[in-house]
């Protein structure tokens with residue numbers, strides 16, 4: 001009996017080792033076949049997946065093109081825009097920082113971006129929509145910050161004629177920013193700040209651009225809470241604006257997207 005038990009033990013031991021070797025061989029064969037497939041296929045989908053991992057999300061479908069013009073307000077020594085109460089903060093710098101962040105996120109989503117400026121330089125006001133018109137951009141978004149003795153919150157301006165496409169762009173951007181967190185939602189505004197709405201005056205960028213456009217006033221530079229929110233949420237605001245632009249482009253049938261990740 002003792003001898004038989006010992007023989008049985010040795011038998012199962014050998015079976016176990018044989019099974020381990022067999023499983024290892026199968027694993028190597030599968031890995032080898034998968035490696036060969038990836039080498040010979042040159043598969044675009046794999047490359048796209050790698051790109052998606054790198055950028056976080058690539059949502060504009062392959063073959064679809066979206067050209068967005070991002071306009072950082074003001075710029076250069078001659079036009080620093082609005083100032084904070086202590087005059088230490090220039091609107092032109094805030095506008096540029098936000099524009100650069102929006103550009104980054106738009107590119108991550110697969111859009112092409114045209115910048116009216118990408119550094120602290122002066123660009124003449126009427127030249128800005130011309131840059132977008134000449135390139136036949138699909139959408140135009142101008143980034144600014146507000147100022148007043150009192151007042152806070154975010155508002156987005158569109159042409160006084162309230163074209164549906166422009167209003168949709170403004171509404172999407174505002175709703176996205178509201179979800180990130182703003183001090184006050186001041187709504188979509190029509191025409192030009194400070195003017196009687198019946199006077200029919202537009203911001204130049206909304207008046208002269210051929211494509212759907214809006215001008216975002218991203219909080220008041222004269223308000224401490226808005227400045228704090230701007231600084232703390234700069235990247236989140238930029239990401240939200242980029243997503244809203246792509247979402248609008250899809251809703252306007254300019255592009256198709258490969259998933260619904262642009263819902264923000």
Ligand SMILES: [Zn+2]
Nearest residue numbers: 073081144145
């Ligand atoms: Zn401005």
